[in-house]
Amino acid sequence: MAFVFSNRKIQSIPNIQHFLAEEASFNGPLYIGWGRKASFSRAQHLAKKNSASCLCLEDGFIRSLGLGKQGAVPFSLVVDHCGIYFDARQSSDLEQLILREEDHIQNQRAAQAIEYILRYQLTKYNQKYTPIDISQFHGQQNILIVDQTVGDQSIACAGANLESFQRMLQQARIDHPHAKIWIKTHPDVLMGKAKGHFTEQDFSQANVAVMSENYNPIALLQQMDEVYVVSSQLGFEALLCNKTVHCFGLPWYAGWGLTQDQYAPLHILQGRRQHKRSLLHVFSSAYLHYARYVSPVTGKRCELEDIILMLQPNVAMQNILPSSLQLFGFSRWKKKFLRSYLHLPQTQLAFKNWFKPKASDHIVAWGKKAYQFKQSGIQQLCTVEDGFIRSIGLGAALTRPCSLVFDPIGIYYDATAPSYLEHLLNHCCLTPAELQRAALLRSRIIELNISKYNVGARDSLEIDFTGKVILVVGQVEDDMSVLLGGVDIKTNIGLLKQVRALNPDTYIIYKPHPDVEAGLRAGKIEQHLLLEYANYVETRRSIIECFSVIDEVHTLTSLTGFEAIIRGIKVVCYGQPFYAGWGLTVDRHHNLRRKRQLTVEELLYVVLIQYAVYNLESSKVALTHVESILDYLEQQQHEKGVVPQKWIELLVKIRNLAARK
Numbered sequence: 001m002a003f004v005f006s007n008r009k010i011q012s013i014p015n016i017q018h019f020l021a022e023e024a025s026f027n028g029p030l031y032i033g034w035g036r037k038a039s040f041s042r043a044q045h046l047a048k049k050n051s052a053s054c055l056c057l058e059d060g061f062i063r064s065l066g067l068g069k070q071g072a073v074p075f076s077l078v079v080d081h082c083g084i085y086f087d088a089r090q091s092s093d094l095e096q097l098i099l100r101e102e103d104h105i106q107n108q109r110a111a112q113a114i115e116y117i118l119r120y121q122l123t124k125y126n127q128k129y130t131p132i133d134i135s136q137f138h139g140q141q142n143i144l145i146v147d148q149t150v151g152d153q154s155i156a157c158a159g160a161n162l163e164s165f166q167r168m169l170q171q172a173r174i175d176h177p178h179a180k181i182w183i184k185t186h187p188d189v190l191m192g193k194a195k196g197h198f199t200e201q202d203f204s205q206a207n208v209a210v211m212s213e214n215y216n217p218i219a220l221l222q223q224m225d226e227v228y229v230v231s232s233q234l235g236f237e238a239l240l241c242n243k244t245v246h247c248f249g250l251p252w253y254a255g256w257g258l259t260q261d262q263y264a265p266l267h268i269l270q271g272r273r274q275h276k277r278s279l280l281h282v283f284s285s286a287y288l289h290y291a292r293y294v295s296p297v298t299g300k301r302c303e304l305e306d307i308i309l310m311l312q313p314n315v316a317m318q319n320i321l322p323s324s325l326q327l328f329g330f331s332r333w334k335k336k337f338l339r340s341y342l343h344l345p346q347t348q349l350a351f352k353n354w355f356k357p358k359a360s361d362h363i364v365a366w367g368k369k370a371y372q373f374k375q376s377g378i379q380q381l382c383t384v385e386d387g388f389i390r391s392i393g394l395g396a397a398l399t400r401p402c403s404l405v406f407d408p409i410g411i412y413y414d415a416t417a418p419s420y421l422e423h424l425l426n427h428c429c430l431t432p433a434e435l436q437r438a439a440l441l442r443s444r445i446i447e448l449n450i451s452k453y454n455v456g457a458r459d460s461l462e463i464d465f466t467g468k469v470i471l472v473v474g475q476v477e478d479d480m481s482v483l484l485g486g487v488d489i490k491t492n493i494g495l496l497k498q499v500r501a502l503n504p505d506t507y508i509i510y511k512p513h514p515d516v517e518a519g520l521r522a523g524k525i526e527q528h529l530l531l532e533y534a535n536y537v538e539t540r541r542s543i544i545e546c547f548s549v550i551d552e553v554h555t556l557t558s559l560t561g562f563e564a565i566i567r568g569i570k571v572v573c574y575g576q577p578f579y580a581g582w583g584l585t586v587d588r589h590h591n592l593r594r595k596r597q598l599t600v601e602e603l604l605y606v607v608l609i610q611y612a613v614y615n616l617e618s619s620k621v622a623l624t625h626v627e628s629i630l631d632y633l634e635q636q637q638h639e640k641g642v643v644p645q646k647w648i649e650l651l652v653k654i655r656n657l658a659a660r661k
Contacts, residue, residue, distance in 0.1 A: 147185050435599075
């Protein structure tokens with residue numbers, strides 16, 4: 001098949017060949033145009049002239065992270081051989097899909113996708129929206145009038161015109177004389193890139209107000225009682241929000257018994273759309289079968305569910321971070337990957353090293369630097385740290401992190417103050433689908449032997465002992481997690497002595513931190529003391545191999561405790577790590593801010609899915625989901641294997657020697 005694109009802009013769409021994978025096996029040339037623009041007319045003319053086929057492309061219903069006019073890469077396109085979904089003057093592939101019999105299994109899939117879309121407030125462009133103040137909608141009936149841009153092809157194709165918008169406003173005022181009528185302007189109008197249909201005279205009418213704020217459409221629709229549209233996609237999103245929708249044109253979702261169509265130009269259907277269809281079926285037809293998706297992470301075809309999982313962390317990150325960020329004290333190496341993590345719509349980054357921050361600045365800083373800022377009185381502060389599934393290789397060896405955390409309240413390892421993670425854990429209320437996702441993630445982490453750094457030999461550890469075996473995990477003693485999470489014990493030897501005192505007849509394995517063992521960080525225990533309190537010292541194998549022979553993990557604040565909880569191993573905490581205090585560990589000290597009992601799945605979901613964020617260097621979008629990181633690490637393990645500890649130590653030593661010169 002030879003694709004003949006009617007203009008270069010279509011041909012240059014990222015991953016266009018993947019979007020058109022089904023058409024690759026067609027015989028002869030295939031002429032391709034866009035929507036109902038001149039490019040489609042040109043493609044149609046050439047196809048007819050050459051007795052060839054023609055198809056139409058358009059943006060999908062969940063298109064991108066940011067506006068297309070601002071260069072956001074599309075995740076979704078629709079490909080139509082018959083017409084195009086918004087042109088009601090003729091049939092389309094979407095209309096034919098909706099006419100099919102309902103499929104119970106696909107409707108269940110649709111119900112799950114809709115639940116996620118509403119829960120995460122996903123929409124077509126997923127840009128950074130203004131936080132909505134719902135108090136302005138209290139104590140009144142709220143009616144939404146949806147404006148569109150002048151020249152929008154879907155208006156004429158829906159049998160409507162300029163007068164349709166005026167009739168819509170007049171009818172809404174007649175239907176709801178005592179309600180507040182809100183006119184919603186289009187995002188392109190807000191950005192100054194297009195013109196709308198309503199004027200200042202319309203906005204000045206009694207009980208009518210213009211909504212110029214760029215609110216998230218789902219968040220806005222959830223505050224409305226009824227919605228009036230001509231042909232806008234917001235009408236369908238209103239149906240997803242269970243709102244009454246009045247149509248003054250014939251959008252693709254009208255005529256199926258879901259909308260109020262008494263003012264719609266039904267005559268242009270010429271007898272089509274005679275069958276009622278459920279909302280789930282219409283959604284399934286449009287979002288699951290008509291639209292096509294390509295992952296911006298892998299560059300390969302995927303399903304809507306993959307796009308939803310990818311969008312979730314990006315939208316959440318946009319919600320917690322301000323638009324303008326001042327990043328202080330980052331090395332050149334960190335600046336590079338931070339730009340990737342924060343490549344979000346309408347997010348401005350300014351890296352600074354020598355300037356003191358202003359009180360009005362929104363500051364982003366790494367761990368210890370952020371703590372120093374906080375101690376100096378900086379209030380608007382976001383702390384960055386490595387995530388919990390970081391990489392294959394240590395950060396000290398300058399291995400790029402696959403995961404980070406951005407905490408606008410505190411930081412997860414600081415038990416002396418609240419953190420965003422603590423807030424999420426105290427308030428989490430997960431759906432059955434989210435709990436199932438956590439359970440699947442847990443199983444896969446165990447199956448793939450995933451840990452934070454994924455270093456160390458993978459040969460099995462054998463212990464000639466029939467009683468209880470305890471793993472004591474060493475840490476870097478001047479690490480912030482020990483200083484801020486430790487209580488009465490803050491040294492490795494202090495921990496080891498205490499564990500031995502409480503377990504005199506137990507077999508104790510001590511595993512020092514790799515950086516400490518390499519002589520790079522504080523916390524090394526003298527050999528004679530090790531032999532006095534530990535039965536065995538493991539310096540070579542991965543932490544995963546240690547898990548296979550132990551009964552318990554005893555730790556100050558090490559992430560190893562969290563990794564052990566995931567695997568169902570008993571964990572005893574001598575400090576206050578982020579995973580302690582939720583009923584899953586034996587705690588020597590209690591944190592009064594932690595007020596809930598959690599399941600392992602709840603802890604895992606909040607920590608690895610809600611709190612931590614993920615990025616791959618090859619990705620075309622800022623953040624991805626944790627499952628794609630597991631795919632990447634699995635591929636890396638197959639290609640390169642787990643990095644031996646001795647090579648990690650050598651790389652770190654070379655790096656530190658170079659730094660001294």
